Amino acid sequence: MSRINPVGLKFDEGRLSQVLVAPIISEKATRLGEKQNQVLFKVLRDATKPEIKAAVELMFKVEVASVSTSIQKGKVKKFGRSIGRRDHVKKAFVALKPGQELNFSGEAT
Secondary structure: OEEOOOOOOOEEHHHHHHEEEEEEHHHHHHHHHHHEEEEEEEEEOOOOOOHHOOOOOOHOOOEEEEEEEEOOOOEEEEEEEEEEEEEEEEEEEEEEEEOOOOOOOOOOO
């Protein structure tokens, strides 16, 4: 089954359920939530902004104002003699419309 967002693009609901990997809960994320009504998510590296917006609106039943993304490069780490690298991570900064609030229990107000 596909979902049509307000812009008119179609998205597959199976894909939308996989776009959001995890919420990011940190001091910075909490500060952004309080001051600018934004929520941070770890998302798939190939996810687009319209997909992220549609996924948040579908899963949490809130209205999204805008989406900004950034890619955090993975750090190089040593494990004894061997050198490894952490995976690159794409973060999505999701701004909610005024009056919208996101609870990670799946309920919106």
